[in-house]
Amino acid sequence: MLAVRGVTVRFAGLTALDGVSFTVAPGSVHALIGPNGAGKSTCFNVLSGLCRPVAGTVRLGDTELTRLAPHRIARLGVARTFQNIVTTEGTVADNLMLGRHVLTRAGFTAAALRLPGAVREQRAHRARVREIAELVGLDAHFDTPVTALSYGDRKRVEFARALCLEPDVLLLDEPVAGMNGAERARTARVIGEVRARLGLSVVLVEHDMGLVMRLADEVTVLDFGRPLAHGTPDEVRRHPEVLRAYLGAPTAPEETPVTATDARQGDAP
Numbered sequence: 512m513l514a515v516r517g518v519t520v521r522f523a524g525l526t527a528l529d530g531v532s533f534t535v536a537p538g539s540v541h542a543l544i545g546p547n548g549a550g551k552s553t554c555f556n557v558l559s560g561l562c563r564p565v566a567g568t569v570r571l572g573d574t575e576l577t578r579l580a581p582h583r584i585a586r587l588g589v590a591r592t593f594q595n596i597v598t599t600e601g602t603v604a605d606n607l608m609l610g611r612h613v614l615t616r617a618g619f620t621a622a623a624l625r626l627p628g629a630v631r632e633q634r635a636h637r638a639r640v641r642e643i644a645e646l647v648g649l650d651a652h653f654d655t656p657v658t659a660l661s662y663g664d665r666k667r668v669e670f671a672r673a674l675c676l677e678p679d680v681l682l683l684d685e686p687v688a689g690m691n692g693a694e695r696a697r698t699a700r701v702i703g704e705v706r707a708r709l710g711l712s713v714v715l716v717e718h719d720m721g722l723v724m725r726l727a728d729e730v731t732v733l734d735f736g737r738p739l740a741h742g743t744p745d746e747v748r749r750h751p752e753v754l755r756a757y758l759g760a761p762t763a764p765e766e767t768p769v770t771a772t773d774a775r776q777g778d779a780p
């Protein structure tokens with residue numbers, strides 16, 4: 512279980528997160544939604560150790576993650592993807608092997624000298640990486656340079672690389688942003704399959720409300736860094752405060768409704 516309790520983050524005078532709490536049940540998909548600037552990425556940065564809160568805690572089971580360095584959090588089983596693609600040059604296999612780095616025991620020298628133990632370990636990692644590529648539908652591209660892939664496939668390489676860490680919790684920051692309809696549907700299917708087959712928990716930040724409503728077990732809504740609502744997708748969709756945050760304050764009949772796109776960009780749930 513991932514437990515976020517009273518997390519507060521300030522940037523100079525701005526409170527980006529203000530007492531945010533939620534719990535991600537093991538094996539569940541938990542979505543974090545909210546208009547632009549609501550604090551979703553900041554929350555991911557806290558969960559992955561890139562940002563230190565001034566108050567509050569994050570716990571994975573009995574382990575407190577709050578002030579650990581990102582690589583230690585990754586080693587404890589929390590992997591993430593980023594909004595923007597961060598693949599390197601090289602093949603899909605090369606990129607996925609980078610995801611195995613924290614799990615690799617052999618040191619640099621043993622690997623460089625190709626000592627038998629190191630070679631055996633590399634072979635085992637490569638076999639597992641191939642399985643993960645198959646799981647996300649990248650097996651046909653295993654030895655293809657990432658730069659030759661479509662945008663959707665490159666986003667999936669990022670996703671697969673996070674899976675290569677064998678995480679218990681996967682943080683997906685806008686996994687379908689910029690994808691066309693077919694790519695979105697495919698990625699949604701892959702996320703559902705991965706969650707079912709690997710039994711991991713997923714925390715999802717996404718503006719595509721169709722995807723959120725389809726995949727999430729629970730949804731936490733943030734607005735101006737504050738938790739606004741929490742519940743199942745259906746409960747959240749009908750929550751008056753959520754409708755207000757996305758669609759603007761209730762208006763008199765003669766007034767023009769303020770839309771989320773007018774005020775702050777974001778797709779209504």
Ligand SMILES: Nc1ncnc2c1ncn2[C@@H]1O[C@H](COP(=O)(O)OP(=O)(O)OP(=O)(O)O)[C@@H](O)[C@H]1O
Pocket residue numbers: 522525526527545546547548549550551552553554
């Ligand atoms: N490093 C930073 N320094 C100063 N302010 C920041 C920093 N990072 C985020 N902010 C501010 O904190 C607030 C929350 O930003 P954040 O990126 O977490 O929102 P978000 O919900 O992820 O938005 P989006 O949907 O646009 O990605 C915003 O007002 C943003 O400008």
